[in-house]
Amino acid sequence: MKIEKAENEAGFSNEELVVIISAAAAKGASTRMKALGCSMSPFIMGGDIITLSPLPEVPPEKGKVAAFTCSKRKRLTVHRIVKKKGNGYLIKGDNCGGSDRLVPERDILGIVSKIERDGRIIRFGLGRERYIIAFLSGIKLLPSVFMLWRVLPFKLRRTIKCLIHT
Amino acid sequence: MNAVYAPAEDDVVARELHGEFIIIPISSGVGDLEDEIFSLNETGKAVWDKLDGKKKLEEVISELTVEFEGSAEEIRNDVTGLVEELLKRKIIVEN
Numbered sequence: 001m002k003i004e005k006a007e008n009e010a011g012f013s014n015e016e017l018v019v020i021i022s023a024a025a026a027k028g029a030s031t032r033m034k035a036l037g038c039s040m041s042p043f044i045m046g047g048d049i050i051t052l053s054p055l056p057e058v059p060p061e062k063g064k065v066a067a068f069t070c071s072k073r074k075r076l077t078v079h080r081i082v083k084k085k086g087n088g089y090l091i092k093g094d095n096c097g098g099s100d101r102l103v104p105e106r107d108i109l110g111i112v113s114k115i116e117r118d119g120r121i122i123r124f125g126l127g128r129e130r131y132i133i134a135f136l137s138g139i140k141l142l143p144s145v146f147m148l149w150r151v152l153p154f155k156l157r158r159t160i161k162c163l164i165h166t
Numbered sequence: 167m168n169a170v171y172a173p174a175e176d177d178v179v180a181r182e183l184h185g186e187f188i189i190i191p192i193s194s195g196v197g198d199l200e201d202e203i204f205s206l207n208e209t210g211k212a213v214w215d216k217l218d219g220k221k222k223l224e225e226v227i228s229e230l231t232v233e234f235e236g237s238a239e240e241i242r243n244d245v246t247g248l249v250e251e252l253l254k255r256k257i258i259v260e261n
Binding site for chain 2: 012013016017019020023024027028029030031032033034049051
């Protein structure tokens with residue numbers, strides 16, 4: 001009869017994460033968890049710590065990064081809202097080719113409100129620039145922009161980031 | 167022993183996952199999967215289920231003495247130890 005620190009080295013399964021995030025959201029709480037994969041690279045990298053805020057505290061809007069689940073498979077995915085379409089949202093990974101699908105609002109579990117990488121808070125990708133990212137993603141130009149971004153001098157990239165955040 | 171305890175409903179997410187009863191504390195509105203997560207074994211879960219905000223601790227101990235093997239003294243010590251631990255971690259509250 002005891003309480004123990006749970007060993008969670010292998011991490012929770014996708015289905016378990018859906019259960020936990022939904023349960024926390026039902027209490028109006030956010031969930032802080034590790035991101036996996038590279039479908040949102042470079043804005044969210046595998047190993048980054050993301051905080052998912054529940055709806056309606058943070059409403060889903062164009063450019064925001066949403067955690068959603070497919071009703072049938074209960075698989076958790078964290079991708080960007082490219083546009084609102086009818087009663088749903090067209091959602092796409094920043095580093096993916098095609099769109100995920102039209103996701104109804106009921107399948108959105110939370111919105112990424114914070115990204116931490118190596119102890120630093122990463123703001124780029126969640127601010128006003130998210131509208132541009134969503135637009136470029138929607139017209140499938142984002143990969144080309146990434147390539148161009150990588151060859152820009154560091155100082156110029158930093159200046160652009162500062163301009164966006166002021 | 168007349169105290170009544172209940173899960174701190176707004177401050178924890180408690181779920182049975184892959185056969186393990188997991189408790190995730192919610193601190194400052196965040197359930198942190200990168201911080202401390204707790205688990206209860208089978209008997210611990212039985213105690214948890216009985217801490218319903220209605221039963222006195224004495225009643226909980228009496229019921230568990232019937233349901234589980236072991237001396238009444240042993241069960242009493244185990245239950246009070248667990249309750250103290252849960253209280254310390256703010257996972258349950260006194261009603």
